[in-house]
Amino acid sequence: MTKRKKLNKGQSRRVTDNHNRRLKRNVADTIDDSQLGPQQDGLVISRFGQHADIEDGEQQIHRCNLRRTLGSLVTGDKVAWRPGLDTSHGISGVVEAVHPRTTVLTRPDFYDGVKPVAANIDQIVLVSSVLPELSCHVIDRYLVAAEDVDMPPMIVLNKVDLLTEQERSHAEKLLQRYCDIGYQVLYVSCDTGEGLEELKQAFNNHTSIFVGQSGVGKSSIVNAVMPEVGAVTGAVSDNSGLGQHTTTTARLYHFPSGGSLVDSPGIREFSLWHLAPERVAWCFREFREYLGGCRFRDCKHGTDPGCLIQEAKENGKIHPERLESYHRIMAAMADKPTRHHPNSL
Template identity: 35%
Template sequence: MRTVEGRIVESTGSWYEVAIFDEINQSEGTIEARLPGRFRLDDQQVTNPLAVGDYVELSLNEDGTCSIEDIKERENYITRQATHGRQGEQILAANIDQAFVVQSVRKPKIKEGFIDRFLVTCEAYQLKPVILINKMDLAGEEGQAYVDELIELYQSLDYTILNCSIFDEKSLENLKTHLKDKTSVFIGPSGVGKTSILNHIDPNIERKVADVSDYSNKGKHTTTYAKLLPLYFGGYLVDTPGIREFGLVNIEPWELSLFFPEMLEPRQHCKFNNCTHSHEPKCGVIEAYENGEIDAGRYHSYLQMLDSLKK
């Protein structure tokens, strides 16, 4: 039996594809490994105890089988509330340098609430977020004006926001400069073009894509499992399946406003220490909103999140 270290490349259930390294951290290729059941019992609040991007210790057995013996401590991870009635949280990717929320200007249209929930999660888990608006070739004048407003809004909050199109080489080159030599993850609804972007920025990657449904204007799921992919120009990118909802986890209602940068100063002027900034008198956040110092859409997103956290 030989013990080696590796990194989770893909998870398909109880089996994992792992990139393994030798003593000087050079890749030896990938191998399939099994996760013993004891790891699944350790944390009942997490639907997947092992995520793409995790570093692990493996035992390579003489019969050719491989099992995961230890999961290294994570530097960080990005998570969302488990779906389909399951309890707890789902870890989307671990040990990443930056997380991209990908939206498309049309087919399907931008969901600002999705973006804001994503940003709150990044603030809570101390991750660097990047907003990426795709399909700018479909924008038209009205769509371009809308995206320009979003750029102005999110840049004023010190967030990085980019736009791109697979038909605009300059925008793809700009995106590559942000991805180079980093481990990044693409997260967004189906149909926004996450995989298409990936296929165009790296000719060595050929991930399957599908068209957006003309009937529902929603994306069709093509990427089934998250996968950590090496980029030829340096770095790694996690391509994830499309998700329709981004539920918040491990955030209490009273602390939600801490993850809205524009509310940090106004909340100091609230009369009540436990102010929810939704209805209380002499609330600094409500006053800032009424004075136009907090964007109406962002405040509406805050109220929706607050309501969901109270349920």
């Protein structure tokens, strides 16, 4: 008989990890239903692998197992769950079903396709900052993603206290292009308090989600508008100039005055490669009245003759840098990645 080759340390670790994952997957299905209470509705506050924190009708949080038949489950989902009669190993219930979603924010994943990030959101708060840098191209990518899922976005420029008067004037000039096409823009400083009250008012009666690159101060804003939360914050790396990841999983918080907020993991990229080219053009809202009117049906809105979007740019109706952002996005989509970064949206 051929002697079986001994596993190396890495192979042994993977075998053990796979075995433990299989055991965890079966935990919820081995629970005796007689040990569970009656079914009730709940809200997913956060998701942790095969567990989720569920809020009941009294706003009490319960760490629950998930039935294997659930499929995807994300922060903001409304679910049916059953509490355990006895808490075991910190687990106090089982999630059994997910109610239909009104909206879902997704991210493309090269390995798993389009994955949900959060559900039942009705407002996207796009946080940018003067650090690591103010990039209108990054803002444009987020706006395309927001328009694609039909969620009204609001732009927040954070850390404005770091700007000189001249730099502040330049930033306002850059962001005026978004005000001109109907987006709300707020200027915020967690240190001076500028814009925080206006931001709180914008959260009222909405379920909002923060998106933005790492290091722009999303968690700092959460702390400023919700001091009781104590979200972990981090600084911009001196070595790379990139933000440090501080939030590791999406988490939903409630405002005392009404409304809710999802603080999402920090990301450094916003991928759009899953969208069709014509959909990207539609997601630039100021392009819409011109789409379909160009001389050629397959107009690329570049040097094509008879392009209404180019004509609108020349007439001052479309900002030149917005059109440039569109072409940069299209160029990036033409060069689809062979491997997608796991932290990108």
